[in-house]
Amino acid sequence: KAGVTQTPRYLIKTRGQQVTLSCSPISGHRSVSWYQQTPGQGLQFLFEYFSETQRNKGNFPGRFSGRQFSNSRSEMNVSTLELGDSALYLCASSPGSPDTQYFGPGTRLTVL
Amino acid sequence: GDSVTQMEGPVTLSEEAFLTINCTYTATGYPSLFWYVQYPGEGLQLLLKATKADDKGSNKGFEATYRKETTSFHLEKGSVQVSDSAVYFCALSEGSGGSNYKLTFGKGTLLTVNP
Numbered sequence: 001k002a003g004v005t006q007t008p009r010y011l012i013k014t015r016g017q018q019v020t021l022s023c024s025p026i027s028g029h030r031s032v033s034w035y036q037q038t039p040g041q042g043l044q045f046l047f048e049y050f051s052e053t054q055r056n057k058g059n060f061p062g063r064f065s066g067r068q069f070s071n072s073r074s075e076m077n078v079s080t081l082e083l084g085d086s087a088l089y090l091c092a093s094s095p096g097s098p099d100t101q102y103f104g105p106g107t108r109l110t111v112l
Numbered sequence: 113g114d115s116v117t118q119m120e121g122p123v124t125l126s127e128e129a130f131l132t133i134n135c136t137y138t139a140t141g142y143p144s145l146f147w148y149v150q151y152p153g154e155g156l157q158l159l160l161k162a163t164k165a166d167d168k169g170s171n172k173g174f175e176a177t178y179r180k181e182t183t184s185f186h187l188e189k190g191s192v193q194v195s196d197s198a199v200y201f202c203a204l205s206e207g208s209g210g211s212n213y214k215l216t217f218g219k220g221t222l223l224t225v226n227p
Contacts, residue, residue: 004155006155014122016139031213033214034213035216042218042219042220043215043217043220045203045214045215048124048213048214055213056213056214058214076134090155090156092156092215100146100158100161101205101215103148103153103155103156103157103158103159105154105155108157
């Protein structure tokens with residue numbers, strides 16, 4: 001089975017722009033979660049989707065949003081980018097909930 | 113809220129040395145516990161997990177036992193290899209039926225194994 005895929009792998013944006021990241025889960029997995037990884041804050045939970053519904057959200061501002069499609073693929077969007085949004089964004093999928101999460105390689109976002 | 117505390121790194125060992133990375137947790141219920149590993153430039157890979165007290169997770173020579181009485185899940189390996197060099201994360205998840213289901217991670221421990 002193919003693993004979790006994330007596109008693009010690398011992005012460079014400037015402050016004030018917006019960005020959309022994409023995640024394709026493992027086939028058959030219905031739950032998709034997003035995490036932000038930074039050297040200072042470590043790994044922090046952003047949100048989780050199951051069957052197109054956001055079920056849980058971390059402590060991030062409203063500039064961070066996401067959605068899930070009927071085929072379980074997910075996107076996250078960050079509007080009005082700030083320098084502090086520079087991070088590795090990781091997507092994880094699982095068959096259901098609660099269940100083990102499997103991670104993709106991440107998207108490295110750099111905000112200049 | 114839930115939290116995970118793992119030993120500060122970096123940890124530097126010689127090949128074939130014994131490895132222990134300490135991990136303790138705070139949770140209100142009965143969490144599942146995980147160790148993930150991250151190699152340079154990559155995402156997280158599940159190393160092992162345990163879902164209830166006294167369970168032992170094991171994989172690739174690594175082991176960890178879920179100790180409810182000490183709220184710990186220490187990672188051990190009897191003989192490390194250069195290829196084990198990576199960052200190791202302890203994590204917990206809590207919740208059922210999708211409510212409050214998320215992973216809470218420790219800060220990570222960088223392991224370097226020298227030949």
